[in-house]
Structures are given as C-alpha cells and as structure tokens.
Amino acid sequence: MSGSLLAVSDLHIAFEDNRTALRALRPRHPDDWLLVAGDVGEVAADVEWALRLLSERFARVVWVPGNHELWTHPTDPLTLRGVERYDHLVAVCRRLGVLTPEDPYPVWSGPSGPVTVVPLFLLYDYSFRQPGVDSVREALRLAAGRGVVCADETLLDPTPYPGIEAWCRARLALSEGRLAALGPDVRTVLVNHFPLVRGPTRVLRHPDFALWCGSAGTADWHLRFRAQAVVYGHLHIPRTTWHDGVRFEEVSIGYPREWRARGDRPGGPRLILRGRP
Secondary structure, eight states: OOOOEEEEBOOOTTSHHHHHHHHTOOOSSTTOEEEEOSOSOSSHHHHHHHHHHHHHHSSEEEEOOOHHHHBOOTTOSOOOOHHHHHHHHHHHHHHHTOBOTTSOOOEEOSTTOOEEEEEOOOOOOSOSOOTTOOOHHHHHHHHHHTTOOOTHHHHBOOTTSSSHHHHHHHHHHHHHHHHHTSOTTOOEEEEOSSOSSSGGGGGOSSGGGGGGSOOGGGTTHHHHTTEEEEEEOSSSOOEEEEETTEEEEEOBOOOHHHHHHHOSSOOOOEEEEOOOO
16 A cells, blocks of 8 residues: 655744644655645744644645744744755754755655646746736836735845845756755656746736736746646645646635635645545
C-alpha cells in the first residue's frame, strides 16, 4: 500500500474555529503526504505549532510560505523581517522534518508516479495589472482609489531587498534555475502559495487584488517543467481549473466566514494524486 498526495493551504489558525479544524485534520492512510501551500498563520510560534502537529500525523509534510507567514505582525514577539524571517521559518521546518523550498525536491512514488514535488517560494511583482495600466505605481494608485490595498503593503517587509518586486525577481531566478536542472523526463507537482498563471484571478470580487497574486514570469512553468498538477492557495476560492491541459488545484480553507458560506465545516485536504489502494 502507498499513501496519497494531499494538499491544503490558508489554514489561518489565528481564528479559533480554524485551529479546531486543524486539530481534526488527519491522513486517510499512514503513508499520506501533505502539501501545505502557505498562510498557516501570522505568528511564528503558531506556524511552528501547526507544522509540528501535522508532521506527527503525516508521513511527509512539505510547506511553502504564504504572505501571512512573512508578515512582521505587531502581535508576534518575533520581530524578524523579510529574508531573516523566512530563514527562521525554514530553520523551524528543518527541526520538525518538514520540507521547504530550500531543500532537495522529494519524489513521490505512488501509482501515478514517480513525480518530483517542487515546493516554490516566488512572491509577486504586481505584473497582474488591469488592461491599459502600464506601471506598478499607477496600478497601485488606481487600486487604492477603489479601496483595494493588500495588508502586505504595511506588514510584509522585503528587507534586505529594496522592494517586493526585487525579492520576487530573485526568487524567480533561483527557482527557475533549479527546475531547469531537472532531467527532461522528470514529471512534477508544482506547489506555490500564489497561482502560477493569471487565469484563476479572473473571478476575484475585486479585480485589482490580482496585483498581489503572482507573477507573469511563471505563466508557462506548468508546461516547461512538465507539471502533472499545480497546487496553490491565496485566493480563498477552492476549486479545480485546467490550463493548457494541466490541472490546477486551489486548496485553501480560508477564513471562517468564507468556509461557513460553503457549508458547516471547512473542507479537508484536497486529493492531488491517489495512492495505491
């Protein structure tokens, strides 16, 4: 028997109802893997608690950061910012045996495998702009005029980079190089907090929010790097879409008011690849 590849994101355990849902989250099989696509929480100690719990239950846990983990939140005793904060979270994961974008890519060997699981940390560069808007400054000004400003603008510090765009460019270059080094026959499951293509953002209630949702620089990665599936979160719109014949899974739980609108309880982990029965 072999376990399945499952995925979840946007646990947001600052909300007690979501923390309760996390406590109830368990594998279907002892060998199940869990992909955690970011936004576990804002406080570093909460993130550590959640990942420790999951690592004790699942055969393997793979985590990528969301924007919320990178916040320097006023309620968090840990005041690290930017790259130092991310490095701290990576160190926490390594103590727990949780894999991150800084580790060698693991290979899942289920019945539809082998596939290489690729955790990505890519951020966004404001390139998902509205038609006719050429500059980032103008896009942000127009969005603010319509009342759309992501909390990242005050809580996500990109230090030592001069801005989030520069940090994003560095992460894109690093990740693209590692992916390009994979063999031409290697099939992948790409895991990122933000969608790799712009298509999923078309259904946002506030279209300007797409500015904080990814980068046009990854638009063809699902094809170039032979993705069997792409896992992401961030949008809080859990669903399956297809792009160029590749399955994209948005696996977020979201805030309690959001999942209650869909049912009595938050959804469990999404099945990405099925294990051997």
